[in-house]
Structures are given as C-alpha cells and as structure tokens.
Amino acid sequence: xxxxxxxxLPRVLLASDGRHAVHVPPELEGxxxxxxxxxxxxxxxxxxxxxxxxxxxxxxxxxxxxDAAVDFVxxxxxxxxxxxxxxxxxxxxxxxxxxxxxHIFGYDSTGMARSLEGxxxxxxxxxxxxxxxxxxxxxxxxxxxxxxxxLAYGLIDDVADAEACLALADAIAVRPVLAVxxxxxxxxx
Amino acid sequence: xxxxxxxxxxFIARVAxxxxxxxxxxxxxxxxxxTSRTPVVVILRGNGLSLVPLVRRVHAAGKLVAVHxxxxxxxxxxxxxxxxLAGAGVDAVMxxxxxxxxxxxxEGMTAIHRLLxxxxxxxxxxxxxxxxxAPSMVEVLPGVLLPSIVDRLPPFKVPVLAGGFIRTEGDVRxxxxxxxxxxxxxxxxxxxxxxx
Numbered sequence: 111x112x113x114x115x116x117x118x119l120p121r122v123l124l125a126s127d128g129r130h131a132v133h134v135p136p137e138l139e140g141x142x143x144x145x146x147x148x149x150x151x152x153x154x155x156x157x158x159x160x161x162x163x164x165x166x167x168x169x170x171x172x173x174x175x176x177d178a179a180v181d182f183v184x185x186x187x188x189x190x191x192x193x194x195x196x197x198x199x200x201x202x203x204x205x206x207x208x209x210x211x212x213h214i215f216g217y218d219s220t221g222m223a224r225s226l227e228g229x230x231x232x233x234x235x236x237x238x239x240x241x242x243x244x245x246x247x248x249x250x251x252x253x254x255x256x257x258x259x260x261l262a263y264g265l266i267d268d269v270a271d272a273e274a275c276l277a278l279a280d281a282i283a284v285r286p287v288l289a290v291x292x293x294x295x296x297x298x299x
Numbered sequence: 300x301x302x303x304x305x306x307x308x309x310f311i312a313r314v315a316x317x318x319x320x321x322x323x324x325x326x327x328x329x330x331x332x333x334t335s336r337t338p339v340v341v342i343l344r345g346n347g348l349s350l351v352p353l354v355r356r357v358h359a360a361g362k363l364v365a366v367h368x369x370x371x372x373x374x375x376x377x378x379x380x381x382x383x384l385a386g387a388g389v390d391a392v393m394x395x396x397x398x399x400x401x402x403x404x405x406e407g408m409t410a411i412h413r414l415l416x417x418x419x420x421x422x423x424x425x426x427x428x429x430x431x432x433a434p435s436m437v438e439v440l441p442g443v444l445l446p447s448i449v450d451r452l453p454p455f456k457v458p459v460l461a462g463g464f465i466r467t468e469g470d471v472r473x474x475x476x477x478x479x480x481x482x483x484x485x486x487x488x489x490x491x492x493x494x495x
Contacts, residue, residue, distance in 0.1 A: 146420065215415075216441060216463075216464075217415050217416075217440040217441050217463050218322075218343075218440055218441060218462060218463035218464060218485075219463075219464060219485065220322070220324065220343050220344065220370075220485065221370075221463075240417055240418075241416050241417055241418065241441070241444065243444055243447060244441050244443065244444060244463075244464060247441070247443045247444070247464045248464075263418075264416075264417050264418040264419075265416060265417075265418065265419060265444060265447070265448060267419060267451075271447075285419075
C-alpha cells in the first residue's frame with residue numbers, strides 16, 4: 111500500500127553517481143538521485159548510511175530494464191523513486207506503492223508531444239522533463255500536459271535557473287555543488 | 300534526369316542568406332512553408348517512403364528539403380535508408396546518429412547532426428562524438444536554450460542551427476546572437492512572408 115512517504119518527491123534531488131558521499135544541505139527539502147553509475151556502486155550506495163531515494167534506472171550499467179530490475183531496486187535496495195524512459199517500469203514502481211517518473215524529452219514541441227503519447231497517466235506515475243531548464247520556455251498549455259509530479263532534470267546550473275524551475279516544477283535535480291549554493295541563497299518565499 | 304543536391308557549402312549559403320528554416324510535419328503547414336521566405340523545409344514527420352511528391356513541390360517552390368531520418372516513418376537509420384532519401388531528391392538529412400553522417404555525405408547530401416542537450420555531464424562526450432562524425436552542420440536542440448549553454452559548449456567547426464521551442468522573434472535573435480547561423484522552427488509567423 112502506498113504511503114505519503116513512499117511517493118513523496120523531495121523538492122531538490124542531488125544527482126550523484128553513488129561513488130562518493132553526498133550530503134543534502136539541511137536547509138533544503140532534498141534527497142539523492144543516483145544516475146550514470148553501475149550495479150555494484152548502486153548496491154554499495156544503497157547499503158550505506160546515506161541512503162538515496164531515487165535512481166535513474168536506465169543509466170545504471172549492468173542493471174536490466176525490466177520488472178525484475180524494478181523489483182530489485184525497490185524491494186532489496188529500498189529506492190522509492192524510479193526514473194525511467196520505459197512507461198511499463200514506471201507503472202511497475204507504482205504497483206509497488208512507490209513513485210515512477212517517466213522521462214519526457216523536451217527537445218522540441220513535436221518531439222515532446224510524441225514523448226507524451228506513451229505516458230500511461232495513472233496514479234503515482236509522474237514525469238521527468240529533460241532537459242529541465244526548458245521548462246522555463248514552455249507555454250502554459252504544454253506545462254499542463256505534463257503528468258505530475260514533475261521533476262525538471264538537466265542543464266540547471268545556477269541558482270537563478272534552479273529557482274525559476276522550482277517555481278514551475280514539483281522538484282528539480284541538480285549537482286551537489288549547486289544544491290549547496292541554492293541552500294545558501296536568500297529565501298524568496 | 301537524376302537530381303543532384305547542392306553541395307554543403309551551397310546549402311549553408313542558402314541558410315546564411317535567409318536563416319529561418321521551416322520545420323513541418325508532412326502534410327501540415329506545407330502550403331505556408333512554400334509561400335514563405337524560408338530557404339529550407341525540414342520534414343519532421345510523415346512517411347519516409349512516400350516523400351517524392353512533397354520533395355518535388357518544395358523544389359518547385361525554389362526551396363531545399365531536409366528530412367529527419369530518425370523521425371519519419373518507414374525508414375531505418377542506416378546506409379540504405381539514407382540512400383533512399385537521396386533517391387527521393389532530398390538535399391539534407393538530419394539525425395542524432397553520428398555513424399550516418401558519412402553515408403549522407405557519400406550520397407552528396409548535406410549531413411546535419413542533431414545535438415540533443417540533456418545534461419551538462421553529457422555535453423563533452425556528445426561534442427566529441429559530433430567531432431568524430433564530421434557533419435556539415437550541427438543542429439542544437441532545444442535551440443531556445445542555446446544562449447544559456449553556449450559558453451559550456453566546445454566550439455564546433457561547422458555552422459550551427461538552433462531548433463526546438465524557437466517561437467518568437469526574440470528567440471531567433473537570441474539564438475543567432477549566441478552564434479547560430481540559422482534556426483529551424485515550426486512557428487509559421489517566423490518563416491517570413493514570401494517575396495515577389
């Protein structure tokens with residue numbers, strides 16, 4: 111059964127390959143996203159005290175892109191947010207009571223519309239907009255088409271961009287160094 | 300008589316002279332593109348196996364044709380797919396697959412490599428892949444972000460197009476100020492009224 115904790119998307123995900131410790135600044139409502147890594151590093155990272163919440167499952171070398179892989183990272187490794195290009199895997203995560211986020215590629219309006227065609231639009235399956243910075247250039251109707259919760263991920267490299275993206279998305283993914291700067295920035299709310 | 304596409308230098312000169320390329324889905328917006336100032340019609344969707352009538356219409360209007368081989372249906376992204384487009388009279392082929400660039404050049408067409416901006420960590424490897432593929436042009440997507448990321452991109456040795464979410468005059472100016480030779484856009488109002 112899904113709990114609020116199991117499907118909650120932190121406002122700021124710190125992207126990491128899992129090979130080095132990443133500390134979420136206490137000022138942020140944050141979590142850690144593992145991406146561009148490999149299976150041994152993922153397992154090691156999950157077993158550490160600094161347990162990450164999210165994994166971009168398609169970017170983990172050695173890990174399959176199937177139900178067994180989703181079952182493993184959720185049930186054995188304890189991840190609760192699964193990013194994937196494959197809608198079926200995001201749905202699988204939702205069936206576990208966790209959160210699945212499907213990559214929506216925002217390279218152009220035609221491609222984004224095509225990317226959205228495969229979204230199942232069911233509970234606990236949201237979206238990852240790549241590159242995230244493009245969210246600041248979407249029309250309101252395009253933004254409304256993106257299933258929530260919505261993570262903006264990619265090319266968010268300074269505090270101003272991060273804040274602009276956070277105003278439109280439910281969450282952003284950034285490098286740890288930017289998260290530190292974001293935490294130190296004056297609060298505008 | 301067999302059609303011969305312009306060489307890449309001539310293709311690039313056409314874009315330089317009139318830098319707004321019309322991105323269309325086959326069947327939609329065609330008439331607007333043909334009566335506009337656009338020098339190049341970029342076909343993003345449609346049946347790649349039945350493009351000849353459209354290509355002839357575009358040529359008859361005095362414009363060039365670029366086809367995105369990754370997005371049209373019916374064609375595989377390989378040497379034979381490229382050869383099919385050459386036989387259809389296409390002037391330029393766009394793709395995100397670097398290995399196709401040599402085949403496109405060998406068929407006498409202009410090879411346009413799409414650079415998909417995803418994450419900062421992938422920019423360097425993507426730029427290196429483009430360098431190895433040696434296209435005639437690079438199209439950066441989403442082009443609306445080019446001004447934001449241009450200082451993080453390595454310099455390309457070929458002209459750059461900006462495509463994707465280019466919807467206003469301001470977007471066009473910003474992309475060209477950032478170094479783009481031209482833009483590809485589906486915004487009809489940006490194609491410009493036809494001359495004559």
